[in-house]
Amino acid sequence: xxxxxxxxxxxxxxxxxxxxxxxxxxxxxxxxxxxxxxxxxxxxxxxxxxxxxxxxxxxxxxxxxxxxxxxxxxxxxxxxxxxxxxxxxxxxxxxxxxxxxxxxxxxxxxxxxxxxxxxxxxxxxxxxxxxxxxxxxxxxxxxxxxxxxxxxxxxxxxxxxxxxxxxxxxxxxxxxxxxxxxxxxxxxxxxxxxxxxxxxxxxxxxxxxxxxxxxxxxxxxxxxxxxxxxxxxxxxxxxxxxxxxxxxxxxxxxxxxxxxxxxxxxxxxxxxxxxxxxxxxxxxxxxxxxxxxxxxxxxxxxxxxxxxxxxxxxxxxxxxxxxxxxxxxxxxxxxxxxxxxxxxxxxxxxxxxxxxxxxxxxxxx
Amino acid sequence: xxxxxxxxxxxxxxxxxxxxxxxxxxxxxxxxxxxxxxxxxxxxxxxxxxxxxxxxxxxxxxxxxxxxxxxxxxxxxxxxxxxxxxxxxxxxxxxxxxxxxxxxxxxxxxxxxxxxxxxxxxxxxxxxxxxxxxxxxxxxxxxxxxxxxxxxxxxxxxxxxxxxxxxxxxxxxxxxxxxxxxxxxxxxxxxxxxxxxxxxxxxxxxxxxxxxxxxxxxxxxxxxxxxxxxxxxxxxxxxxxxxxxxxxxxxxxxxxxxxxxxxxxxxxxxxxxxxxxxxxxxxxxxxxxxxxxxxxxxxxxxxxxxxxxxxxxxxxxxxxxxxxxxxxxxxxxxxxxxxxxxxxxxxxxxxxxxxxxxxxxxxxx
Numbered sequence: 001x002x003x004x005x006x007x008x009x010x011x012x013x014x015x016x017x018x019x020x021x022x023x024x025x026x027x028x029x030x031x032x033x034x035x036x037x038x039x040x041x042x043x044x045x046x047x048x049x050x051x052x053x054x055x056x057x058x059x060x061x062x063x064x065x066x067x068x069x070x071x072x073x074x075x076x077x078x079x080x081x082x083x084x085x086x087x088x089x090x091x092x093x094x095x096x097x098x099x100x101x102x103x104x105x106x107x108x109x110x111x112x113x114x115x116x117x118x119x120x121x122x123x124x125x126x127x128x129x130x131x132x133x134x135x136x137x138x139x140x141x142x143x144x145x146x147x148x149x150x151x152x153x154x155x156x157x158x159x160x161x162x163x164x165x166x167x168x169x170x171x172x173x174x175x176x177x178x179x180x181x182x183x184x185x186x187x188x189x190x191x192x193x194x195x196x197x198x199x200x201x202x203x204x205x206x207x208x209x210x211x212x213x214x215x216x217x218x219x220x221x222x223x224x225x226x227x228x229x230x231x232x233x234x235x236x237x238x239x240x241x242x243x244x245x246x247x248x249x250x251x252x253x254x255x256x257x258x259x260x261x262x263x264x265x266x267x268x269x270x271x272x273x274x275x276x277x278x279x280x281x282x283x284x285x286x287x288x289x290x291x292x293x294x295x296x297x298x299x300x301x302x303x304x305x306x307x308x309x310x311x312x313x314x315x316x317x318x319x320x321x322x323x324x325x326x327x328x329x330x331x332x333x334x335x336x337x338x339x340x341x342x343x344x345x346x347x348x349x350x351x352x353x354x355x356x357x358x359x360x361x362x363x364x365x
Numbered sequence: 366x367x368x369x370x371x372x373x374x375x376x377x378x379x380x381x382x383x384x385x386x387x388x389x390x391x392x393x394x395x396x397x398x399x400x401x402x403x404x405x406x407x408x409x410x411x412x413x414x415x416x417x418x419x420x421x422x423x424x425x426x427x428x429x430x431x432x433x434x435x436x437x438x439x440x441x442x443x444x445x446x447x448x449x450x451x452x453x454x455x456x457x458x459x460x461x462x463x464x465x466x467x468x469x470x471x472x473x474x475x476x477x478x479x480x481x482x483x484x485x486x487x488x489x490x491x492x493x494x495x496x497x498x499x500x501x502x503x504x505x506x507x508x509x510x511x512x513x514x515x516x517x518x519x520x521x522x523x524x525x526x527x528x529x530x531x532x533x534x535x536x537x538x539x540x541x542x543x544x545x546x547x548x549x550x551x552x553x554x555x556x557x558x559x560x561x562x563x564x565x566x567x568x569x570x571x572x573x574x575x576x577x578x579x580x581x582x583x584x585x586x587x588x589x590x591x592x593x594x595x596x597x598x599x600x601x602x603x604x605x606x607x608x609x610x611x612x613x614x615x616x617x618x619x620x621x622x623x624x625x626x627x628x629x630x631x632x633x634x635x636x637x638x639x640x641x642x643x644x645x646x647x648x649x650x651x652x653x654x655x656x657x658x659x660x661x662x663x664x665x666x667x668x669x670x671x672x673x674x675x676x677x678x679x680x681x682x683x684x685x686x687x688x689x690x691x692x693x694x695x696x697x698x699x700x701x702x703x704x705x706x707x708x709x710x711x712x713x714x715x716x717x718x719x720x721x722x723x724x725x726x727x728x729x730x
Contacts, residue, residue: 009432009461009730043669065670067374088670091624091636091689096374114627117688143671144627144634173668259456262479262509269509271456275704276729279644303538304408304700305430305453305729306508323482324456335669339640339705342727362707364641364670365374 008345010259010326011272013337015346015356019253020235021053027218027234028057034223039063039085039211041232044335046360047344048076050235055081061108063087063230067099068363074107076359085110085211087169087230089118089136089144096365097125104129110209112136112169114145116157123161132166133158134209135200139192140185141173148192152199159205167209167227168196175216178284182244186220189213193225216246238334239290240282254344255292255328256337258307260321266311268321272329273305278336285332292328294319299329373710375624375691376637378702380711380721384618385600386418392583392599393422399588404428404450404576406597409700411725412709413441415600420446426473428452428595432464433728439472441724450475450576452534452595454483454501454509461730462490469494475574477501477534479510481522488526497531498523499574500565504557505550506538513557517564524570532574532592533561540581543649547609551585554578558590581611603699604655605647619709620657620693621702623672625686631676633686637694638670643701650697657693659684664694 031038040054041063051062051073061083064070070084084103089112090096103109104126111126113119114136122133135155138145146154155165170192175185189212197207213221213229215237221229233240236254237247258272274288279302281288287299291309301308307329311320321327331337338344339361346354396403405419406428416427416438426448429435435449449468454477455461468474469491476491478484479501487498500520503510511519520530535557540550554577562572578586578594580602586594598605601619602612623637639653644667646653652664656674666673672694676685686692696702703709704726711719 009458009464011729088636089626091626093374093624099374115688118626121689142632143666143668143673259458261454261456261483267507271453271730274643274645274701275727278639279646279698279701280639281644281646301508303508304704308508323480324486333644336639336644339669340727341729362640362705364376364706365636 011256011276013276013341013344014255014257015236015344016253017346017348019251023235023237023251023253024053024057027231028059030218031229032058034221034226036221036223036226037228039228039230041065041087041230042073042360043069044232045235045338046072046358047356048073048359049356051077051081054235061085066363066365067096067103068365069360070103070107070109071099072360072363074103078106083108087112087171089114091118092121092125094125100126100131101129104131110134110166113154113158116154119154119158119161119163123158123163127162131164133163134167134169134211135165135196137168137170137192137196139170139172139212140188141171143173145170148195149199151196152203152205155200155205156203165205167207167211168193168200169209169211172212172214172217175214176240176244176282178244182216182246183220186217189217190222190225197225215241216244219246233334236334239330239332240285242290242330243285249292249295252292252330254334254337255330258327258329260323260325260327263320263322266313266315266320268309270307270309270327270329271305272307274302275304276337276340277302277307277329277331278333278340280333280336289332290330292330376621376641378641378706378709379620379622380601380709381618382711382713384616388600388602388616388618389418389422392596393424395583396594397423399586399591401586401588401591402593404593404595406430406452406595407438407725408434409597410600410703411437411723412721413438413724414721416442416446419600426450431728431730432461432468433730434725435468435472435474436464437725437728439468443471448473452477452536454479456483457486457490459490465491465496466494469496475499475531478519478523481519484519484523484526484528488523488528492527496529498528499532499534499576500530500561502533502535502557502561504535504537505553506536508538510535513560514564516561517568517570520565520570521568530570532572532576533558533565534574534576537577537579537582540579541605541609541647543609547581547611548585551582554582555587555590562590580606581609584611598699601699604695604697605650607655607695608650614657614660617657617695619699619702620695623692623694625688625690625692628685628687631678631680631685633674635672635674635692635694636670637672639667640669641702641705642667642672642694642696643698643705645698645701654697655695657695
């Protein structure tokens with residue numbers, strides 16, 4: 001079902017470069033229209049080649065989730081990328097503190113806090129280091145972050161501890177849901193950041209940075225409050241974004257190339273399982289991913305090396321792929337899929353496929 | 366909540382060696398009592414050190430899921446381990462065929478078929494190579510495998526193609542379910558293998574190998590039909606096995622060591638997410654894993670670097686860990702957790718922790 005040259009044995013993850021570049025341009029243009037900064041989350045791709053393309057398309061720097069990701073990008077991209085935000089309320093032990101001090105010598109560094117205890121840890125190990133700090137605000141996902149109207153008190157406490165607080169950020173993760181969820185999460189983000197910014201001002205701190213955004217909420221982003229967006233998934237998109245309606249099938253730029261190994265009637269089994277596409281399966285999704293070529297087929301179950309895919313009972317038999325056929329599976333969540341492979345295969349129009357090392361794969365700490 | 370010396374920054378995967386060895390011995394003893402072979406599935410651990418311990422405890426060889434896993438173990442363990450079964454109905458392209466031919470020169474090799482088309486591919490590239498072939502039978506999971514009474518016809522066709530068919534195998538994966546599921550899956554396995562063996566005999570082929578088993582069904586394995594079991598998870602166990610009742614909390618030998626980064630009332634957030642414990646979450650599980658120390662706490666949601674954990678509303682506040690506390694999280698599915706890290710940390714009673722490289726990590730093809 002694809003005539004792509006087989007650079008490797010299946011399964012492997014393959015990138016469509018034309019689609020990728022189109023996705024990068026679309027979001028960079030959107031940020032420019034809004035007049036706000038784009039700081040893409042690099043946890044999605046973990047690739048130096050992709051980070052460079054994001055910077056070239058206009059990103060001001062990168063967002064990462066861990067110290068390890070920051071180290072990987074600081075090493076691989078210097079001096080092109082020298083502005084990293086670790087968007088996570090780290091608990092900074094002495095050893096993590098030493099790693100952060102080393103990082104701060106190599107790159108501009110922004111860190112996150114969401115408690116006075118966390119701020120105290122940070123201040124203890126980074127007192128003399130020039131890092132920016134932002135307060136994480138819970139805008140409705142109820143994961144980490146403080147309630148918006150408490151942001152100022154935390155910022156005040158951090159400032160008193162000697163930290164350089166520059167603003168607030170949130171992740172409207174509850175926008176990952178069907179129907180009105182995206183719009184509502186964007187509204188919640190607007191309200192939470194507005195309130196948090198006011199709370200900082202009330203405590204004598206200027207909220208210069210008001211950072212938010214996610215791939216599903218980009219379309220609803222408002223420059224009235226946001227100074228920066230941090231979408232991650234948009235270069236590749238995935239089955240979640242497809243089902244949320246935040247992209248179309250033509251915008252999917254990464255797939256698992258897999259081989260059909262079994263067929264019984266309208267059921268097929270392919271050799272891509274949870275060890276290459278990830279096991280993510282939110283309740284609102286139709287299955288464990290999608291076949292790019294067959295939008296009505298459902299990925300009904302996933303084992304480590306099998307995806308079981310059911311076609312509609314009245315699907316034309318001749319259109320159901322037989323064993324040996326190559327197909328393209330769209331992962332539900334591209335960030336966890338990429339984290340399972342050592343490199344992404346990037347077919348080129350002329351000549352052999354490019355190979356992009358996933359430099360921050362497994363960088364969990 | 367643990368006084369383990371912190372060899373590494375959290376999160377990381379840690380192995381309890383005493384528990385591991387106890388688990389290895391228990392299952393090896395069980396196979397010996399039954400008088401059948403133990404051929405553990407190495408996809409669970411992907412570690413040479415652990416495979417050696419399994420062989421030392423009495424295993425006859427290893428089961429693997431992919432050619433890549435077979436290559437990793439053939440290279441790392443020669444000549445200790447020289448008997449590998451790739452328990453997967455591979456679609457053997459020319460390139461995969463070349464890899465299998467190379468493997469067959471280094472190790473005794475057993476391969477799987479579940480269709481005449483697949484057998485034809487295999488025969489075309491391995492006609493002159495001494496490999497054993499077994500027919501995969503569907504005992505009720507409805508993934509790959511043939512219906513039991515068709516096993517003989519397939520074995521006959523494969524034999525006619527020049528393949529050396531030695532028996533049948535099945536995976537009773539539908540035993541992963543609450544209540545009577547384990548017992549029923551073991552019964553289904555018994556019936557399917559009995560019927561498939563008869564079907565082979567009816568077609569003039571001796572079913573010397575009758576291989577089955579999984580960690581949840583070990584307790585119900587019957588030597589009346591089985592000649593071999595292939596459990597994978599038993600060295601470590603995990604939250605799925607705990608909730609199925611096929612192990613106790615004291616049998617859990619692998620945990621993600623994580624740090625609490627946030628607390629709001631009875632909710633905490635730790636720094637182990639789906640990128641270190643995997644996103645596996647069958648509908649019958651209570652959550653996305655467990656806290657080893659707090660059996661009543663529920664892992665209600667999982668992001669890439671966050672697990673959100675809710676304690677019961679009336680849980681003593683003093684027993685809810687504050688930010689900075691180290692906890693042990695039990696993954697739902699240990700096979701996908703191990704596949705996310707480059708090494709397992711193995712604390713030693715005397716001296717520094719051992720480090721076991723996950724040599725077949727990401728070996729999907």
